Amino acid sequence: xxxxxxxxxxxxxxxxxxxxxxxxxxxxxxxxxxxxxxxxxxxxxxxxxxxxxxxxxxxxxxxxxxxxxxxxxxxxxxxxxxxxxxxxxxxxxxxxxxxxxxxxxxxxxxxxxxxxxxxxxxxxxxxxxxxxxxxxxxxxxxxxxxxxxxxxxxxxxxxxxxxxxxxxxxxxxxxxxxxxxxxxxxxxxxxxxxxxxxxxxxxxxxxxxxxxxxxxxxxxxxxxxxxxxxxxxxxxxxxxxxxxxxxxxxxxxxxxxxxxxxxxxxxxxxxxxxxxxxxxxxxxxxxxxxxxxxxxxxxxxxxxxxxxxxxxxxxxxxxxxxxx
Amino acid sequence: xxxxxxxxxxxxxxxxxxxxxxxxxxxxxxxxxxxxxxxxxxxxxxxxxxxxxxxxxxxxxxxxxxxxxxxxxxxxxxxxxxxxxxxxxxxxxxxxxxxxxxxxxxxxxxxxxxxxxxxxxxxxxxxxxxxxxxxxxxxxxxxxxxxxxxxxxxxxxxxxxxxxxxxxxxxxxxxxxxxxxxxxxxxxxxxxxxxxxxxxxxxxxxxxxxxxxxxxxxxxxxxxxxxxxxxxxxxxxxxxxxxxxxxxxxxxxxxxxxxxxxxxxxxxxxxxxxxxxxxxxxxxxxxxxxxxxxxxxxxxxxxxxxxxxxxxxxxxxxxxxxxx
DNA sequence: GGGCGCGGTGACAACGTTGTCAGCCTACCG
DNA sequence: CGGTAGGCTGACAACGTTGTCACCGCGCCC
Numbered sequence: 001x002x003x004x005x006x007x008x009x010x011x012x013x014x015x016x017x018x019x020x021x022x023x024x025x026x027x028x029x030x031x032x033x034x035x036x037x038x039x040x041x042x043x044x045x046x047x048x049x050x051x052x053x054x055x056x057x058x059x060x061x062x063x064x065x066x067x068x069x070x071x072x073x074x075x076x077x078x079x080x081x082x083x084x085x086x087x088x089x090x091x092x093x094x095x096x097x098x099x100x101x102x103x104x105x106x107x108x109x110x111x112x113x114x115x116x117x118x119x120x121x122x123x124x125x126x127x128x129x130x131x132x133x134x135x136x137x138x139x140x141x142x143x144x145x146x147x148x149x150x151x152x153x154x155x156x157x158x159x160x161x162x163x164x165x166x167x168x169x170x171x172x173x174x175x176x177x178x179x180x181x182x183x184x185x186x187x188x189x190x191x192x193x194x195x196x197x198x199x200x201x202x203x204x205x206x207x208x209x210x211x212x213x214x215x216x217x218x219x220x221x222x223x224x225x226x227x228x229x230x231x232x233x234x235x236x237x238x239x240x241x242x243x244x245x246x247x248x249x250x251x252x253x254x255x256x257x258x259x260x261x262x263x264x265x266x267x268x269x270x271x272x273x274x275x276x277x278x279x280x281x282x283x284x285x286x287x288x289x290x291x292x293x294x295x296x297x298x299x300x301x302x303x304x305x306x307x308x309x310x311x312x313x314x315x316x317x318x319x320x321x322x323x324x
Numbered sequence: 325x326x327x328x329x330x331x332x333x334x335x336x337x338x339x340x341x342x343x344x345x346x347x348x349x350x351x352x353x354x355x356x357x358x359x360x361x362x363x364x365x366x367x368x369x370x371x372x373x374x375x376x377x378x379x380x381x382x383x384x385x386x387x388x389x390x391x392x393x394x395x396x397x398x399x400x401x402x403x404x405x406x407x408x409x410x411x412x413x414x415x416x417x418x419x420x421x422x423x424x425x426x427x428x429x430x431x432x433x434x435x436x437x438x439x440x441x442x443x444x445x446x447x448x449x450x451x452x453x454x455x456x457x458x459x460x461x462x463x464x465x466x467x468x469x470x471x472x473x474x475x476x477x478x479x480x481x482x483x484x485x486x487x488x489x490x491x492x493x494x495x496x497x498x499x500x501x502x503x504x505x506x507x508x509x510x511x512x513x514x515x516x517x518x519x520x521x522x523x524x525x526x527x528x529x530x531x532x533x534x535x536x537x538x539x540x541x542x543x544x545x546x547x548x549x550x551x552x553x554x555x556x557x558x559x560x561x562x563x564x565x566x567x568x569x570x571x572x573x574x575x576x577x578x579x580x581x582x583x584x585x586x587x588x589x590x591x592x593x594x595x596x597x598x599x600x601x602x603x604x605x606x607x608x609x610x611x612x613x614x615x616x617x618x619x620x621x622x623x624x625x626x627x628x629x630x631x632x633x634x635x636x637x638x639x640x641x642x643x644x645x646x647x648x
Numbered sequence: 649g650g651g652c653g654c655g656g657t658g659a660c661a662a663c664g665t666t667g668t669c670a671g672c673c674t675a676c677c678g
Numbered sequence: 679c680g681g682t683a684g685g686c687t688g689a690c691a692a693c694g695t696t697g698t699c700a701c702c703g704c705g706c707c708c
Contacts, residue, residue: 012664
């Protein structure tokens with residue numbers, strides 16, 4: 001910038017004014033400076049700018065589990081789009097469900113002075129973020145609540161959705177319902193399981209531990225669990241799967257056996273209408289979820305100081321034929 | 325930092341040394357400084373650090389079409405993982421296939437002094453990046469070549485893959501092969517179409533324009549095109565689809581009509597084995613593609629100055645039964 | 649005993665930008 | 679014709695950190 005100033009025969013400050021097209025600069029000088037800048041290949045240093053002005057790195061951080069997962073990729077896409085509307089770039093970091101790594105990444109993002117953070121938490125303690133929040137970095141939690149920190153949060157109605165799904169199976173006459181979940185350690189899984197239990201209890205159907213399978217990581221594991229349950233005495237006549245990876249495995253196994261057991265799955269997925277039997281699922285609007293969080297964040301960034309909110313978005317039972 | 329120094333009764337520089345755990349500091353002072361830092365809630369300012377030291381923002385930029393697309397999400401995941409191994413964060417920006425937006429985003433990333441860039445180009449002229457490259461910002465192009473700029477590039481063997489796919493259809497006896505593609509404006513589509521033509525020419529099969537459909541954006545469009553082609557005289561007996569979104573539409577339409585027309589699709593996809601007929605596809609290792617680019621980038625970042633390379637990764641014909 | 653090397657520390661400038669303020673000039677008003 | 683308001687410009691400090699260099703004191707060697 002000092003070089004540009006010398007070349008244009010003006011002061012450093014005038015160059016700064018031109019670059020930021022501030023008012024009160026003669027057109028003639030503007031032209032001279034611009035010419036000098038392009039001749040010298042001037043490249044503004046965004047770092048120095050945000051260092052000096054103290055705020056506005058025009059960057060927000062998004063912390064998720066795994067960017068390659070379509071759910072998070074959708075979220076990232078929406079957040080990036082909202083960010084773009086605010087002329088802001090997005091740093092995306094994946095925690096891989098590791099609380100320690102999550103903390104490291106969040107601290108790193110803060111040390112980069114991001115204007116705000118959207119976090120899908122992996123850990124259970126986010127108290128370490130309190131200083132940052134108090135010093136003015138807004139944080140919005142997405143899909144799961146924060147631990148030990150009062151902050152804006154946008155959630156799905158996991159419990160209500162699961163309740164509706166299991167209720168539907170019960171209405172169709174099922175009493176032995178196999179429930180498959182990823183990990184009871186994950187907030188959404190706990191909520192969904194609670195919802196399923198709500199529905200069972202409300203219908204006076206007993207909750208049988210043998211019908212609940214935890215720790216199912218992938219479609220293969222799901223298929224194996226289904227096979228095992230079906231091969232035992234008093235097999236389930238219906239299945240409730242708590243996420244779409246599991247649902248996929250259940251579908252595969254049922255199809256392999258030509259079983260007509262009922263199935264309701266949490267999470268919709270793109271090819272749900274293409275698989276052998278069209279699937280009944282608990283669907284929700286992932287994009288709306290992300291958009292809500294992102295818009296809330298940018299409200300905070302632009303200074304809305306109201307009390308932290310928790311927003312719960314609805315889920316919907318989409319019937320496509322496998323509930324009966 | 326100056327506050328920490330005062331509190332610990334040492335100089336500013338000693339604090340800096342402790343924070344960066346530089347050698348030659350008495351353990352006693354280290355402890356005092358660390359204590360003071362935590363008491364005051366010291367938060368290192370990464371911006372100021374990279375401004376002063378001139379290099380090492382520990383950030384790389386990834387420019388893709390659309391983060392919500394699974395192909396790019398996979399790439400982003402791999403790049404983020406490689407970046408993490410180098411203690412580097414990732415700024416992801418989506419060009420939405422808009423060359424102007426691409427340029428704006430790349431300039432913005434450069435003004436943030438990222439350590440390097442991985443670009444899936446949307447535009448055709450990247451000469452504007454030359455000053456940045458010359459000033460030491462490595463750029464690796466991914467999946468499509470750069471325009472007007474000599475730079476590292478990692479590509480797929482689109483042409484070879486398409487050639488193999490069409491050749492397989494020809495071997496199965498097909499002579500009228502419907503070819504469906506997104507947009508001839510996209511590099512990969514042109515390459516794949518060229519490969520298809522190679523195979524047709526090599527087999528002495530005439531290239532009929534009526535059998536090629538351009539501008540197919542989504543599965544619905546693909547289904548409509550297939551329907552139209554099948555309803556005309558001399559319909560194709562086989563289809564070659566140039567990306568997986570199109571393939572999905574073709575599958576739907578063929579299934580709807582219970583047609584047993586052959587189909588080979590470019591791009592594998594997760595549920596390729598679940599759809600009504602298991603699909604024969606041209607597959608490739610997206611993760612390897614991304615990993616190659618990311619590792620090449622970090623080689624450059626750490627100073628490997630050799631001549632820009634172009635790496636072409638192979639594709640593979642995966643037969644699952646729809647080629648005949 | 650003087651010189652030398654080295655571990656340990658601090659003063660100071662610098663990175664590239666922007667905020668503050670002072671100062672210039674012109675125009676306009678009384 | 680003096681005063682003043684306001685458009686326009688520049689000098690300077692500051693943002694928070696790190697690189698450079700100088701300095702001090704100690705132990706060691708000749």
